[in-house]
Amino acid sequence: MPAKVASIFEKDKRLIADATKIRFFPLVVDRADGTRITDVEGKQYLDFTSAWALANTGYSNSRMRAALIEQLNKSTFTGLVSGLHEPAVELAQRLIDLTPGDFEKKVWFGLSGSDANETVGRLLPAATGKRRIVSFIGGYHGTTGTSLNMSAHIAMTSDIGGGNIVKVPYPHPYRPPFGEAPIECAEKAIRFLSDYIFKTICPPDDVAAIIVEAVQSDGGDIVPPPDFLPMLEALCRKHNIYLVLDEVKVGMGRTGEMFAFQHADVVPDVVVLGKSLGGGLPLSAVVGPRKLVDSGFSLFTATGNALCCTAGLATINTIEQDHLIGKARTVGDYLHTKLQTLRTDHRLIGDVRGLGMFQGVELVKDHTSKEPAAIEAAKVVYRAFELGLLVFYVGMFSNVLEITPPLIMTEAEVDEGIDILDQALHDVAAGRVSDELIAPFAGW
Ligand SMILES: Cc1ncc(COP(=O)(O)O)c(C=O)c1O
Structure with a gap:
């Protein structure tokens, strides 16, 4: 490790939680x-992370910088x-216009996805008179009390509490939860929820909301079969349950x-935004029915x-004016x-999946x-770093390389x-990355 990096890392170890x-x-x-x-030694890295999908518009985006200054x-x-201030009301209007749904919406602003x-x-509970929530195994919704209890990522299921939040399997085509064919896994997951969970520990008339990621990110970058969300929406409509889409990581053009x-x-009832909405500045939003957010x-x-709302407006303007959604697609x-x-x-790669960037x-x-290759994932990520590429790994088994570049990235x-x-x-396959090298970096 270069001397300056080693010195800062030593301080980090002593000083930062x-x-x-x-x-x-x-x-x-x-x-x-x-x-x-x-980095502080002048070494440059290409970024395949967007700092956990925060930097959708890239780092130091000129439009963002000008608006913030x-x-x-x-x-x-x-x-x-x-x-x-004006940026807040302007941003609220833009978010209401961007999200689908012909009902009276308002926007709650915060500082993080959590x-x-x-x-x-x-x-x-206040808005619906109901006490229960359904969320999905592998979901990551935050690290505060209720958001943590909604989450069911392996890294966050050891906390006590959350008995009223029932976790059900997410349809994972590569690892189908009930061992069925990939294409059937959405139907099986919905049936398990409606025919078993709703008839046992979680009566649907006491379920206020189902919170879900349209594609599950930290749980392993999982793209469910296309019929999953429509079936979930139908179930929500049948039982008068709010459908909450957590778009904190994958929203704002990424897919x-x-x-x-x-x-x-x-058409979700509630859309939750964060991370890339503020382009790195702390900004989150809940776009939902007036009855809920009031x-x-x-x-x-x-x-x-005002500064964070300005960042939010600059993010939306940049996505629209620089055609970043089309770029993310191509x-x-x-x-x-x-x-x-x-x-x-x-041979180490078992599956490649995703949408857009x-x-x-x-x-x-x-x-x-x-069998998950977790150590190998940690080594690939470490070796890529040495070679000048930033990439992270995620997943319930810590074995999925997550590729989420800024949406401005070129094909070259x-x-x-x-x-x-x-x-x-x-x-890594040739054994050129030792266990000792990655030992100080536990990842998650
Ligand atoms: C889908 C999703 N929701 C919520 C959060 C929590 O966001 P934050 O870390 O900004 O509180 C994350 C963080 O990774 C996330 O991926």
């Missing part, structure tokens, strides 16, 4: 621009709780639609501040094809048993990243 860390390699960032990140010159902080989902969970649920043509009390003092298709080609060359590469020790840059991944996969 481990509870905030998911570390894969020793990266100390100095600056970032477009799709490239430069203009707002900063007015004031470094303008809140929303007991005052008002607080937005927390708010949905907190306000639901080649503004929102990932739009691939399935459903029920109760849920705020943070810095909620919906460059994403190109990326998917390239990853499929890698699969033919590397949201792709997962599942590593397995054996194609028949599908995709080629560059794929070449590095190819080399990293070869090096």
